[in-house]
Amino acid sequence: MLYLAIKALVSGAIIAIISEIAKRSPAAGALVASLPLVSILGMIWLWRDTHDPSRMAAHAGATFWYVIPSLPMFLLIPWLLRHGIGFWPTLLSGCLLTIALYLAMLFIGPRFGLRL
Numbered sequence: 001m002l003y004l005a006i007k008a009l010v011s012g013a014i015i016a017i018i019s020e021i022a023k024r025s026p027a028a029g030a031l032v033a034s035l036p037l038v039s040i041l042g043m044i045w046l047w048r049d050t051h052d053p054s055r056m057a058a059h060a061g062a063t064f065w066y067v068i069p070s071l072p073m074f075l076l077i078p079w080l081l082r083h084g085i086g087f088w089p090t091l092l093s094g095c096l097l098t099i100a101l102y103l104a105m106l107f108i109g110p111r112f113g114l115r116l
Contacts, residue, residue, distance in 0.1 A: 007045055011038065039063050062116045065109070069101030 014037050022029020042063075047056055073094035080090040109116065 007041075011041055014038070014041070036063075065105065065114060065116055066102070069105050070098050072101060073098045 018029055018033045021032055046059055076097055077090050077094045080093060
């Protein structure tokens with residue numbers, strides 16, 4: 001249980017740090033947020049828990065494919081905000097777009113040999 005609490009605290013601290021950096025400099029916050037810190041931490045925790053190379057390879061490969069459909073959200077959100085749409089509807093739109101693209105990838109991907 002202590003290990004789980006440590007994982008949660010470290011992971012949460014990264015999010016809090018990014019938020020504080022972004023308050024001072026949006027570009028610096030974006031740079032830190034764009035680093036694959038959560039993915040790296042996830043891989044570290046997974047490796048520590050399993051020491052399973054095939055599971056780690058599957059995790060890293062799937063992470064790559066799941067990043068791709070999330071990227072358009074980062075184009076849609078600034079576009080909507082710059083066009084006067086409120087933050088919450090904009091965030092919801094970005095999340096819905098990402099979900100739709102995830103689902104599309106899950107249904108279309110196997111037709112091209114992609115297995116997640």
